[in-house]
Amino acid sequence: NAGVTQTPKFQVLKTGQSMTLQCAQDMNHEYMSWYRQDPGMGLRLIHYSVGAGITDQGEVPNGYNVSRLNKREFSLRLESAAPSQTSVYFCASSERPSGANVLTFGAGSRLTVL
Amino acid sequence: GQNIDQPTEMTATEGAIVQINCTYQTSGFNGLFWYQQHDGEATTFLSYNVLDGLEEKGRFSSFLSRSKGYSYLLLKELQMKDSASYLCAVKDSNYQLIWGAGTKLIIKP
Numbered sequence: 001n002a003g004v005t006q007t008p009k010f011q012v013l014k015t016g017q018s019m020t021l022q023c024a025q026d027m028n029h030e031y032m033s034w035y036r037q038d039p040g041m042g043l044r045l046i047h048y049s050v051g052a053g054i055t056d057q058g059e060v061p062n063g064y065n066v067s068r069l070n071k072r073e074f075s076l077r078l079e080s081a082a083p084s085q086t087s088v089y090f091c092a093s094s095e096r097p098s099g100a101n102v103l104t105f106g107a108g109s110r111l112t113v114l
Numbered sequence: 115g116q117n118i119d120q121p122t123e124m125t126a127t128e129g130a131i132v133q134i135n136c137t138y139q140t141s142g143f144n145g146l147f148w149y150q151q152h153d154g155e156a157t158t159f160l161s162y163n164v165l166d167g168l169e170e171k172g173r174f175s176s177f178l179s180r181s182k183g184y185s186y187l188l189l190k191e192l193q194m195k196d197s198a199s200y201l202c203a204v205k206d207s208n209y210q211l212i213w214g215a216g217t218k219l220i221i222k223p
Contacts, residue, residue: 003156042118042213043201090157097209100145100164105157 002026006091006106013081013113021076021109023091029104031097032074033058034066036087037108043090049074050097081113116140118214120202125220126192134187134200134217142207148176148187151199151216160187160200189219197221 004025013019025032033048045058049068063085065077074093078085089109094101117139126132138146145164151157161169163178163185175188189196202214 009154040122040215042203042215043211044213045211092157100162102147102159102162103149103157103211104159105149107154107156 004091004093004104004106006089006109008109009107010110011112013078013111015082015113017081018077018079019081019111020078021089021091021111022073023075023106024073025091025093025104026072027093027095027104028071029093029095030071031095031101032068032091032093033103034064034074034076035090035092036060037090038087046076046089048097078111081111083113085111086113087111116206116212118202118204118212120200120214120217122215123218123220125222126189128192128194128221128223130192131188131190132192132219134189134202134219136185136187136202136214138183138185138202138204138212138214140183140204140206140212143180144205144207144209146176146178146185147203147205147211148174148185149201149203151201157201192221194221194223 007022034046035043044060047066049055091106092103120136148160161176168177173190178185199216201216
């Protein structure tokens with residue numbers, strides 16, 4: 001049981017380049033989300049999805065696009081990377097977004113934008 | 115605004131007990147979570163409290179006081195593998211998770 005798998009683990013980009021972070025879960029979860037984690041700050045929600053084809057903005061959505069083509073996969077795209085997007089990105093999923101549902105996280109993707 | 119406060123870093127000795135505090139000010143309350151985060155590994159769920167009191171799960175316990183906006187995570191019989199960051203998170207009235215910045219716990223032999 002792999003849980004939540006994120007790729008790549010590490011990436012270095014130049015300002016203005018684009019890239020896509022991939023996330024897949026094998027737990028049949030409805031809810032998937034992308035967070036970023038910066039030093040001295042709590043996890044901040046970028047975008048989330050409650051089902052295939054349904055996405056919505058979180059706390060810090062600017063500069064990011066997401067796609068949920070099916071139940072398993074939820075990708076995060078940076079169209080034109082900026083140094084302010086240097087961060088560690090986490091994908092997380094749960095059965096439902098509300099109540100006591102526990103999030104299952106991926107191992108993280110460390111992105112550096114030069 | 116909404117705020118979660120926890121100490122930035124704590125140090126403890128192998129075999130000892132440590133208490134990591136979390137205070138919160140949020141718009142409503144629908145539960146408090148503790149997660150463990152090791153560098154380069156998936157962040158994992160430790161505990162969930164929605165009612166006042168103590169929840170015990172093996173070496174880890176979590177306490178909640180809703181009237182005081184306060185929780186703590188208690189780790190007993192510390193092991194070197196407990197060296198990690200511990201994240202406190204609260205679900206607000208809209209069921210949105212508000213996260214603390216995490217407490218880095220360093221265990222010394």
